[in-house]
Amino acid sequence: MSLTLIVLLPFAGALLPAWAARRSRSASAWTAGAVAAASFALLLARAPALFAGEVARAAWEWVPELGLRASFRLDGLGFLFAFLILGIGLLIVLYARHYLGAGDAMGRFYAYLLLFMGSMLGIVLSENLVLLLVFWELTSLTSFLLIGFWSHKAAGRQGARMALVVTGGGGLALLAGILLLGAIVGSYELTDVLAAGEQIRASPAYLPALALVLLGAFTKSAQFPFHFWLPHAMAAPTPVSAYLHSATMVKAGIFLLARLHPALAGTPEWFFLVTGAGLATLVVGAYVALVQHDLKALLAFSTVSHLGLMTALLGFGTAAAAQVALFHVFNHAAFKAALFMNAGIVGHETGRLDLRRLGGLRRYLPVSAALAVLAAAAMAGVAPLNGYLSKEMFLAESLDLAELRALPWLVPAIATLAVALSLAYALRYVVGVYFGEPARFDRPPHEPPRAMRLPVELLVGVCVAVGLMPMLLAAPVVAVAARAAAGGGAVPELHLALWHGLNLPLLLSAVGLAAGVVVWRGAPRLERLHESALPLPEAKRIYDRALEACAAAARWLTARLESDSLQRYLALLLATALVALAGPLVAAPVEAGDAPRIPADPLSLAAWVLLVAGALGTVLRHRERIVAVVLVGVVGLVVSLAFVHLSAPDLALTQLAVEVVTVVLILLALELLPRRTPVESSRARKLRDGALAVAAGAAVGWVSWLLLTRPFESISGYFLAESKPRGGGANVVNVILVDFRGYDTFGEITVLAIAALGVFALIDGLGLPNAFRVAPDDEARHPLMLAVVARLVLPLALLVAVFLFLRGHQHPGSGFVAGLVVGVALILQYIASGIGWTRTKMPRDFHPLVASGLLLAGLIGIGSFLFAHPFLTGWFDYFTLPGIGKFELTSALVFDLGVFLTVVGGVLLILVHMGKAAESDAVRLPETGPRGE
């Protein structure tokens, strides 16, 4: 359980800082920090067991039929990443408290940050691959919110959208890849997938699955040529950049490569795709970083470059190289977070991020300068810092490479070049900001608040300490992660040390660093060359153009499909349905079935004539709207009579009550709609519509006939047999509604409540005056006789409703019917006495009624959890009281009460607001005449 809590706590606590922000900004930061710290503590509490070799698991069934389980695991790999996510996350919380200005919504920021943190933790602690994907996409969504946090800035919005499109699109590819893997292995559980490496690599679907998974990983980790979103994401507030681009978001792709390493790695395809992309990214990122002016852009491209390094190492496909990659993940997180925060401090104190307008800051910010020098040296791989260790190991691994026998020098040469470029851009950052010609400032900048610098100090401390004591501080956690990434395969003993003797990697390193100084010296010239002579295709422009083309294609298609005419849509829809139905209808047996028929009696025939007359009359007289409403009412009444005759008393009651309410409703609406429909359809149009109507009617009538004349096996035997013993009610229809299929009914009253709220919202939006006028002609509009009768009827109607409600479980009647009867009786008061009068006697607001009905039905459903039964399990028992005799108590009655309250509230909410609109003169419009008048 505590394993799942690590992931769930940030989600559960995401709203707390937003709530605390109402008190104070510090309260908000403290709450966010407390949530993250709680999660961190749970993680650390599991460390001893983990280092003892235990892999913790926790699982809940989700959709077992599809192989979906909500299952989590904590192994070394997950631990390393979760440690970084939470550890650096805590530092970011502290840093952001002072970084964000007074105008920034701090509560919202921390809420997003915690959601993102939870999503990241979900990725690294998922056992089920589909669950992993869900969290993967959640990071895309939450990072969108974080990157676009300054939504007033166009760059922020665009950067957020670009990150979402690229990483979200990659997520779709990953989904397809995961489905392929699941199809090969037959399970989405990581334990099974990782154990099935041989099987996966031998499968014909290996290559497509690999390509799709890599697409997901490369887009997330900003590998070339998908690297372009990362620098644009720098429009985010710096704490976001520091978090997303050091320890989390972009590391998710690296994590995925390491996670699936045992399943996918070790083939030539893996080597060439992964190492190829990694090396290209390593060099391109480093080169572009060298020619940036913006501090954050420089760091962004250096991140791209370092991600390339880790990817390349994972591409080598050996356990040893993967171990080095994981060590570099750790190191990079420390020095890059420190550098981003440092850049944020520079921006915060000077308001500038452009290298051309900075310089000599070491006089004003001596401590920050020292910290920046150390962090940048770690990034460049200078001894004795942590970056040096992983860089040396990278060089050593590149020399050990077994593939590429034809060109053994190629990878080491690229690695050495990258070392040189890395030192050059590190120098450019440090010298450009803190040394050299001092920039002019109107107000001399000063050191930031201590709390803002503290995270940087801690991180730089980590860089130094790990460099000096790697075996003590880093080796255990890296080794346990590497063992997990090897999936049970052998991992060489991890030996971290500054001094390995005079060897080839050391030589390459020295050559690289020396070349780096030369490159740095030439950087200004390179920059000019880059800007004038090298017309490199700019990725953003290509992306923009592709996006524009997509939008244009969508517009073209929409214009083709949409004519903005409902009549045309409906006609097309019906015609399509008829055409689709034609085939099966022609193939269907022509003759009627042989089920026993019921002879028609004269009364039924008369009802049929009435119904047909009503329906056809509605069509013929539909222009006179009031007449048409009456005719539709006739049809409705005949339908309820049909239900009575055809053994469905509950339906007849409900239909009757609904009929009354509907007619009242339509008449109210007619107050605001024209009373007549103008003539405007052409003759051809009428013929077309008539033909469609006749065809549809004939088809449905024919199908009904074929259906009705055939015998069938009902599935209702169960309900009939179990209604009394298990539902405790004799009225099977009611027992189905409130017990067997109670969940459906719950959904249904929810829909009714939503419809009622929708009606309310639509009428409320009209901006009607709140006060009701009591017109002088009120007497005339509300005749005395009607008012008196209505008031007399009310108690009677309420009594009938109670009767219908209570007997519902055993005899025809139910919460629905009772609710409708009460609704009609109350509406009658409004009609008889006017809204103004009735409002003084009744609650003004029916929302609470609807809400309490839904709540009651939901609570009684949840109540069955207390007895370890599924949602809405019914309960009943018989009791005997002296004087009353034996009676039954059932939970279904309470559920039905919820239904009743929702129906009453919903009906009143709809009718009263409709009446309110109808009584108001503010919205009355002149009659619309026929066209052309």
Add this chain to the structure above:
Amino acid sequence: MELLLASAIGVLVAAGVYLLLRARSFPVILGLALLGYATNLFLFASGRVRVGLWPVITDGMKEYPDPLPQALVLTAIVIGFGMTAYVLVLALRARIELGSDHVDGDADDADRGGAP
């Protein structure tokens, strides 16, 4: 009886469809109501029709009508009411905001859809 019910469903569908294709919102709503009756009757008919029975468990009774379609139709009737109410108010709002009760929002351009 079966023939009466089947033909009644057919007539209701035909009338409903014709009204559904009218240009003003009000006949469309009436058409929806008629189609609603037809759909409910059709759903009800899928349990076959019986006369003079009772879906209430009674001692000594051997035969019952099919209760399941009845329960489904009961739900459908109430949902149908909710939908009618919502569409009505939508039509009302459209008429007030747009000044016309044409289903496409403007009366001057009524027939531009044309036949498919």
